Amino acid sequence: MKKLSARRRHPLAALVVLLFALACTGGIYAAVSPGQAQADTSSSQSLAVEEGKKLFAVGCSSCHGAAGQGTSDGPSLVGVGAAAVDFQVGTGRMPAQQPGPQVEKHKVIYTQAQIDQMAAFVASLGAGPAIPTQSDWTSNEKDAVSKGGELFRTNCAQCHNFAGSGGALSNGKFAPSLRGVSAKHIYEAMLTGPQNMPTFPDSTMPQQEKAAIIAYVTSTGSSDSPNYGGLGLGRLGPVTEGLFGWIFALGALIFAAIWIAARTTKVKKS
Amino acid sequence: MSSQDNMSEEHLPEATQPHGEVAVHDDPFADPGLPPHEHRRTDIDERAARRAERQVALLFTLSMLATIGFIAAYVAIDKSKVVYIFPFGHVSALNFALGTTLGISLFCIGAGAVHWARTLMSDEEHVQERHPIEASPEVREKVFRDFRVGAAESGFGRRKLIRNTLIGAMALVPLSAVVLFRDLGPLPEKKLFNTDWAQGVRLINMNTNLPMKASDIGVGSLTFAMPEGLTESDENFQEKIAKDALMLVRIQPQDIKDKQTAQWGYEGVLAYSKICTHVGCPISLYEQQTHHVLCPCHQSTFDLSDGGRVIFGPAGHPLPQLQITVDGQGYLTAQGDFSKPVGPGFWERSA
Numbered sequence: 167m168k169k170l171s172a173r174r175r176h177p178l179a180a181l182v183v184l185l186f187a188l189a190c191t192g193g194i195y196a197a198v199s200p201g202q203a204q205a206d207t208s209s210s211q212s213l214a215v216e217e218g219k220k221l222f223a224v225g226c227s228s229c230h231g232a233a234g235q236g237t238s239d240g241p242s243l244v245g246v247g248a249a250a251v252d253f254q255v256g257t258g259r260m261p262a263q264q265p266g267p268q269v270e271k272h273k274v275i276y277t278q279a280q281i282d283q284m285a286a287f288v289a290s291l292g293a294g295p296a297i298p299t300q301s302d303w304t305s306n307e308k309d310a311v312s313k314g315g316e317l318f319r320t321n322c323a324q325c326h327n328f329a330g331s332g333g334a335l336s337n338g339k340f341a342p343s344l345r346g347v348s349a350k351h352i353y354e355a356m357l358t359g360p361q362n363m364p365t366f367p368d369s370t371m372p373q374q375e376k377a378a379i380i381a382y383v384t385s386t387g388s389s390d391s392p393n394y395g396g397l398g399l400g401r402l403g404p405v406t407e408g409l410f411g412w413i414f415a416l417g418a419l420i421f422a423a424i425w426i427a428a429r430t431t432k433v434k435k436s
Numbered sequence: 437m438s439s440q441d442n443m444s445e446e447h448l449p450e451a452t453q454p455h456g457e458v459a460v461h462d463d464p465f466a467d468p469g470l471p472p473h474e475h476r477r478t479d480i481d482e483r484a485a486r487r488a489e490r491q492v493a494l495l496f497t498l499s500m501l502a503t504i505g506f507i508a509a510y511v512a513i514d515k516s517k518v519v520y521i522f523p524f525g526h527v528s529a530l531n532f533a534l535g536t537t538l539g540i541s542l543f544c545i546g547a548g549a550v551h552w553a554r555t556l557m558s559d560e561e562h563v564q565e566r567h568p569i570e571a572s573p574e575v576r577e578k579v580f581r582d583f584r585v586g587a588a589e590s591g592f593g594r595r596k597l598i599r600n601t602l603i604g605a606m607a608l609v610p611l612s613a614v615v616l617f618r619d620l621g622p623l624p625e626k627k628l629f630n631t632d633w634a635q636g637v638r639l640i641n642m643n644t645n646l647p648m649k650a651s652d653i654g655v656g657s658l659t660f661a662m663p664e665g666l667t668e669s670d671e672n673f674q675e676k677i678a679k680d681a682l683m684l685v686r687i688q689p690q691d692i693k694d695k696q697t698a699q700w701g702y703e704g705v706l707a708y709s710k711i712c713t714h715v716g717c718p719i720s721l722y723e724q725q726t727h728h729v730l731c732p733c734h735q736s737t738f739d740l741s742d743g744g745r746v747i748f749g750p751a752g753h754p755l756p757q758l759q760i761t762v763d764g765q766g767y768l769t770a771q772g773d774f775s776k777p778v779g780p781g782f783w784e785r786s787a
Binding site for chain 2: 359375426
């Protein structure tokens, strides 16, 4: 008990107490009314908002303000919708770890349940896009990959490269590679436009078109998709191909030239 | 030297005088001539020579086998077959087999030829003396004499009228070629100044091929548009879209820095040409927070909230903005053509 008391002024003490309190509240609620939570969606929704608000107060409010109104350190979250929260926290971009030209992908530190609670809270601040479901990002069209390829080249390839390998933008910003990004997160990114990415709302790019783009990105990005030309070299285009050609192909030719012109072994009669 | 330890004495050549010129010993700067020729092992050891011959033949045979393998692979392997090969990953089996066999067959011909030249062909040094380029004095003398006689007989220097008219005729002949250049193609006329945008032409979404309302364009979104009446099946679609391509963004009215930019848009919806004014690359690397558009070719950067002003890079003109409004049904339409020519600068373009 003495030990515990000695640590009561530790910087993380408040967090520990809060998490303990949260776990207690959640636990007690779940224990007392398990059936009711399933049946009454509106009350479970308001509970999620309540829980999300607490998580938000701890993890997000220092930059985004206690009511998500935004501060000098972070933008307002009113109207960004649940999809934005699910993308930013679900890919580990938020909570942001350090300032820089662009907030990058990191390890995800919240569970999906916590992310859903925070998303419910942010969605309650103002209407915005909801978290998409499996049926949104799955295309059942036969020619989805080829159609998606065309849409990808019109709308996305300028920044993310024709094969989704990503590319550079101005002042240290960049469009990240799309390899290994889940279909849900790609859909959410198109819907909400994280950071400097523009949005592609349903009014200008309907849901089936987004699903077709995802079909194309998944098909090109998967490790099973063959490289018909042999080495893919990151599919970055002429820069890596040229570099490879100059260093390895020309290097091999130089060694061949040295071998051709080298003196053959001579026999000296001494 | 270990290489000659196992060599029988009778295979070694007679000790001969070096066949290069021998230097004079008391002159340290004299040309020392070529060093004495040294024999290769294959020159003096018949067994080594036969081994080298077998090696060359083996390389040529390998090449033949690889060529047969190439044809066999072309016939046997299905072109849709994909296999996993270690450092390359999943590759097309046919492409991989064709590349490997053709590479081996070409490499073995080259390697065999070089090995042949290095071990078996003669490697005796030869000296080829340079010859003076100048002709002999007698020939020179005769040529100059003949020229003087010919010039005097033609009277070219004396009859000035003939000389001057000949010069005039020769100078004018190339002009006919210059005139023929005109037939290389039609003149561009005013094509570079105009696009298909005109008063009342609706903006068509390139994704859905439908006209758009201002409410469809969300803040921070990016949409590409073409003029109504243009379809991708048109024969000259590529030629037209190369000038007509339009990008639509929406910026919060308080973030628009330039008054005219805001007036030319509609409720914050701004329409800009998608063609860079430097060398005409399509630019649409739009950063929605900074409102900057970056050109991927030479990094020209334009500020869409400030009339498409160039803020970085080699572009010489701001990005042309299209003046837009809405028609009676609420669809976005152009108010006319671009006020400045789109794309890179050209000779007749005013600033």
